[in-house]
Amino acid sequence: MSGSSLASRGSKKAVVCWALSGAVAVVGRLFIDSPDEAIFAKAEITYFKGDVVGATSQHNVQGSGTANTLVNVRKSGGFFTKVRLRLFRNGTLVHTKNMGS
Numbered sequence: 001m002s003g004s005s006l007a008s009r010g011s012k013k014a015v016v017c018w019a020l021s022g023a024v025a026v027v028g029r030l031f032i033d034s035p036d037e038a039i040f041a042k043a044e045i046t047y048f049k050g051d052v053v054g055a056t057s058q059h060n061v062q063g064s065g066t067a068n069t070l071v072n073v074r075k076s077g078g079f080f081t082k083v084r085l086r087l088f089r090n091g092t093l094v095h096t097k098n099m100g101s
Contacts, residue, residue, distance in 0.1 A: 014071070014085060016099050022079030030061050031068035038064045040090050047075045048082040048100070
């Protein structure tokens with residue numbers, strides 16, 4: 001099955017890094033791996049301060065074949081403790097990953 005993913009080159013995973021100051025960075029690549037079908041892929045990233053949403057970001061790519069876009073986001077201005085990554089394919093949620101404590 002073809003679809004969409006947020007990946008860093010070669011490892012097929014996003015990289016999430018926290019600074020001692022509480023800032024957080026997410027780096028990866030949102031890509032489509034469908035040779036024939038046009039797909040709209042979206043990554044929603046939610047940054048939490050404890051159990052409270054501190055910030056969000058959305059990243060999109062549309063097309064077929066190997067269409068992709070770089071995701072390189074740094075959030076500061078608070079002490080972020082968790083990141084939730086949700087991937088959508090043509091508007092349907094296909095994957096959720098929670099990182100942090």
